[in-house]
Amino acid sequence: MTTPTLDRTVLTAQLTDLETKALEAIAHAADLDSLEQLRVAYLGKKGELSQILALMGKLPASDRPHIGSLANTLKEKLLHTLEERRHTLHTANIAAQLAAESLDVTMPAVFRPQGHIHPLNSTIDRIIDIFVGLGYTVDDGPEMESDYYNFEALNTPADHPARDMQDTFYLPDGNLLRTHTSSVQIRHMELNDPPIRIVAPGRCYRRDTEDATHAAVFHQIEILAIDEGLTFTDLKGTVSTFLAELFGDVPIRFRASYFPFTEPSAEVDVQWQGRWLEVMGCGMVDPAVLKNVGYDPEIYTGFAAGFGVERFAMVLHQIDDIRRFYTSDLRFLRQF
Incomplete structure (x- = not known):
C-alpha cells in the first residue's frame, strides 16, 4: 500500500x-x-x-x-x-x-415635406367610393390583353369597322395593350354568375396624337351590372345618381350613340359652366356579349358605362391641358 x-x-x-x-x-x-x-x-x-x-x-x-x-x-x-x-x-x-x-427630444427633427395624392389617384378614389356606396365591387385585369378579351368577346371581330375607332398598340406575340377596361368585364363574367355589379378602374393605351385633351396612356373606369330585369331606366338612374354625387345638381342629357358591345347606346353630357360637356358613354349590354360569356340573354340583361378619369379630373379641377398630369411638376402637384 x-x-x-x-x-x-x-x-x-x-x-x-x-x-x-x-x-x-x-x-x-x-x-x-x-x-x-x-x-x-x-x-x-x-x-x-x-x-x-x-x-x-x-x-x-x-x-x-x-x-x-x-x-x-x-x-x-x-x-x-x-x-x-x-x-x-x-x-x-x-x-x-x-x-x-438616447434621443434628445429638444433637437429639431429632420424635415421631410409631406407628399400629395396625385389628382388622378384622388379622382379615381372619389369615383370608386361613389360606386362602392351603390353596391359595386372593384375588379381589375391585365394591361396586356389578348385580341379576344379586348375586341372579339366584346362583339368586335377582326373585320368590324368599330376597330378603326381605337388605334391600338399591338405586340409582336399578337397580344396588345388594352384600349379600354371593358376586357375586365368579360374576365369577371366568365368567372362569376349573375347578379354582378363591378367597377373596373385601370390604365389604358391608344396611339392617339397627344395634345391638350388626348394622351396615348390614360386612365379609364367602367361599370357593369348584370341581373334579371335590368332596363335602360336602371342605367339612367345609376348614371344620374353618380354624376349628381360628383358634380352636384347639374343638368344631364343622354344622346343616342353607337358602341359595338352595347345596344342601345348613349353618350352622356353634363352642363358645366354654361356649356355641355361629354363625360361618358353607356348602354345596355349587347346580347351577343352575354352569349360569349355563357349568360342567357333571355334571362339576364345588364348595362355598362365607361369614362376617362383624366376628363373628369380636368373638369373638377379646371385643368386646361391633360399633359400636366404626367410631367411631375411640383408647382402643379402641390395645388392638390
Missing part, C-alpha cells in the same frame, strides 16, 4: 494563491465574455480548482476533510464574486446602450 506523500500545507497554500489570483482577475474582467472565460479557467471541470482537488488523494485521510472544506468555501466565494461582477458588467452594458440610443 502506497503511503501519501503530500502535506496539507502545500494544498492550503495553493488554494490561497488561487483565491488571490482569481479574485483579482474577476475584479478586472472587462466584459461578460472575459468573465465567462475566467469561470471556466478556475471552476470548470479542468479548471485550476479541480486540479488542486485531484491532489487530495495524496493527502493523509485525516487532512482531506480540512482541504475539502477550504476548497468548497473558496468555490462558493468565487461563484459569489463572479455573479456580482456579472451583474455589474450587465448593468454597465445596459447603461451604455441607453446612453448610445
Whole structure:
C-alpha cells in the first residue's frame, strides 16, 4: 500500500494563491465574455480548482476533510464574486446602450415635406367610393390583353369597322395593350354568375396624337351590372345618381350613340359652366356579349358605362391641358 506523500500545507497554500489570483482577475474582467472565460479557467471541470482537488488523494485521510472544506468555501466565494461582477458588467452594458440610443427630444427633427395624392389617384378614389356606396365591387385585369378579351368577346371581330375607332398598340406575340377596361368585364363574367355589379378602374393605351385633351396612356373606369330585369331606366338612374354625387345638381342629357358591345347606346353630357360637356358613354349590354360569356340573354340583361378619369379630373379641377398630369411638376402637384 502506497503511503501519501503530500502535506496539507502545500494544498492550503495553493488554494490561497488561487483565491488571490482569481479574485483579482474577476475584479478586472472587462466584459461578460472575459468573465465567462475566467469561470471556466478556475471552476470548470479542468479548471485550476479541480486540479488542486485531484491532489487530495495524496493527502493523509485525516487532512482531506480540512482541504475539502477550504476548497468548497473558496468555490462558493468565487461563484459569489463572479455573479456580482456579472451583474455589474450587465448593468454597465445596459447603461451604455441607453446612453448610445438616447434621443434628445429638444433637437429639431429632420424635415421631410409631406407628399400629395396625385389628382388622378384622388379622382379615381372619389369615383370608386361613389360606386362602392351603390353596391359595386372593384375588379381589375391585365394591361396586356389578348385580341379576344379586348375586341372579339366584346362583339368586335377582326373585320368590324368599330376597330378603326381605337388605334391600338399591338405586340409582336399578337397580344396588345388594352384600349379600354371593358376586357375586365368579360374576365369577371366568365368567372362569376349573375347578379354582378363591378367597377373596373385601370390604365389604358391608344396611339392617339397627344395634345391638350388626348394622351396615348390614360386612365379609364367602367361599370357593369348584370341581373334579371335590368332596363335602360336602371342605367339612367345609376348614371344620374353618380354624376349628381360628383358634380352636384347639374343638368344631364343622354344622346343616342353607337358602341359595338352595347345596344342601345348613349353618350352622356353634363352642363358645366354654361356649356355641355361629354363625360361618358353607356348602354345596355349587347346580347351577343352575354352569349360569349355563357349568360342567357333571355334571362339576364345588364348595362355598362365607361369614362376617362383624366376628363373628369380636368373638369373638377379646371385643368386646361391633360399633359400636366404626367410631367411631375411640383408647382402643379402641390395645388392638390
